Amino acid sequence: SSGINAEYGGFVFEDLFRQFRTSSCWEAYPESGPVLRELRRRGVGVVVTSDFDEGLISLVKELDMPVEGVVVSYVEGVTKPELLALVQDRYDIEMHVGDSERRDYQGACALQGVTPVLLDRTGKQEGKDGVISDLNGLLKLF
Numbered sequence: 001s002s003g004i005n006a007e008y009g010g011f012v013f014e015d016l017f018r019q020f021r022t023s024s025c026w027e028a029y030p031e032s033g034p035v036l037r038e039l040r041r042r043g044v045g046v047v048v049t050s051d052f053d054e055g056l057i058s059l060v061k062e063l064d065m066p067v068e069g070v071v072v073s074y075v076e077g078v079t080k081p082e083l084l085a086l087v088q089d090r091y092d093i094e095m096h097v098g099d100s101e102r103r104d105y106q107g108a109c110a111l112q113g114v115t116p117v118l119l120d121r122t123g124k125q126e127g128k129d130g131v132i133s134d135l136n137g138l139l140k141l142f
Contacts, residue, residue: 050070
């Protein structure tokens with residue numbers, strides 16, 4: 001036993017979960033806003049695609065990320081890489097950028113007409129084609 005009353009533990013969990021879904025618990029990478037705004041200025045639309053729950057939709061708004069849409073697996077009922085096909089149909093995407101080699105990069109490779117880009121902030125894939133180390137790398141592609 002944890003020594004915590006089950007009823008009290010439930011309240012603690014609910015409070016923590018509610019707090020977790022607010023922007024005060026999240027921070028965008030420093031280049032995110034400037035790069036997204038520059039892409040928008042260049043006429044490039046951005047859609048956030050994630051294996052997250054519906055809370056991400058409001059988080060993106062609270063973090064003031066200039067995007068055309070947010071598509072999350074919890075709402076759509078499928079996860080990446082299948083989610084990418086849904087997003088391609090809905091938004092006619094030309095490029096997918098993600099940090100998972102299997103779910104994002106390989107998933108995008110399977111879609112006709114979609115250029116995959118792997119976001120590798122660790123530097124382990126540095127120098128490989130189709131790999132960027134931060135979102136600034138997107139500005140070289142558009």
